[in-house]
Amino acid sequence: METWDALSARRNVRQYRPDPIAERDLDRIVEAGWRAPSASNRQHRDFVVVTDRDQLRKLSTVWRGAQHIAGAAAAIALVVPDSDDEHTRLVDQFDLGQATFAILLAAADLGIGTGHSSVGEQDNARAILGVPPGHTVSYLIGVGYPADRPLRPTAKPDRRPFEEVVHRGHWRSS
Template sequence: METWDVIRSRRDVRQYDERPIPPEHLDRILEAGRRAPSSRNWQPWEFVVVTDRAQLADLAKVWQGGGHVARSAATVALVTREPVDDLTRDRANYDLGQATMAMMLAAADLGIGSGHSTVADQALARRVLGLPDNRICAYLVVLGYPADRPLKPIRRPDRRAFDDVVHRGKW
């Protein structure tokens, strides 16, 4: 797809069909995350890819709205160091957001749907993912082929009007 078509096609997908994602496609998605912009090239991330069905079911329990994790073909856990202060947390969250979007766009380019999830239960996430004590799982990027309809450019997105969002020069 062209970049603009990928941007217009990406949507949150939470219902997936049974197809596995080929390893080379997973690697491409992960490489997109690895190449994401980062403040001062800090790159505060590490990625744990989960494809095992039982592990995905356990990982789905780290947040109350994470049921789609259990049904995914793969889920990427975005892992970072435990933040030492608010500034470090904010910088990491911004960079992790960019890695998340890079992975989601790479997935859409391959016709793979994506969704995201936060993590409420860090102790469970540490156990399921085998994380060291000084790491947290900040977010999950959930991947799979859409069960309902393939990705294609959305003509009328459910978004606020352009003129309500864009201000030129001042508010």
């Protein structure tokens, strides 16, 4: 798929077919997150890849928006070390956002759907994933083939009008 096609085909997928994801495809998706930019190349992030059905079911309970993880072929947990410094926390979250989008885009390029989720129950998430204390499981990304329809470019995405969102040279009131 071309980059633009992957961008315009990517959508949140919350229901998946039961088909497994080939290991090489899952590795490529995670590698996209690994390759994502990081402020000062600090790389304060780790990824935990889960394909075990029981673990996926347990992970689906760590946040009200994570139920789709139970039906995914895999999940990718994005983990960062805890920090008392607000600047470090903000930059780490920005870096995780870049890694998340790289993962979502790489999956779409392969025709694989993704759905992201926050994590509320940190102690539970760390226990399920074996993440040591001093780290936060920030996000989960469900990965699998869409159950409803394959990914394909969307001509009219459900977004605010482009002309309303893009301001050129100065802010313009709507």
